[in-house]
Amino acid sequence: MLNRKIALTLTGLLAANVAFALPGFTDEAPKSSVDTCVAAVDESADFANARTVLHNVETEERRISGHKMAIRTIVFGEGETVIREYASSCSVNDQDEIKRFKIRQKGA
Secondary structure, three states: OOOOEEEEEEOOHHHHHHHHHOOOOOOOOOHHHHHHHHHHHHHHOOOOOOOEEEEEEEEEEOOOOOEEEEEEEEEEOOOOOEEEEEEEEEEEOOOOOEEEEEEEEOOO
């Protein structure tokens, strides 16, 4: 059975603390939007022989509505061995609908 852990790292979490002082002013996407884009990566990426999968997500607001994200996905095998790496971009609207999604395997 494939035993894998998915770690999600949101950069700029410290900036989210500033949002408490200035409500409504944050570039961070809501968790539901991030989950939508990470699910799209999970559907497209090859996790064969993976022991650990790390998604590093950076978000910013779109000019229209919603957020755009850059997602770096690293697939680890045994130990610290990187077996695949992906770069993705994803744009979602305020209803968490994907408007644009691209993924490419790095180094391939």
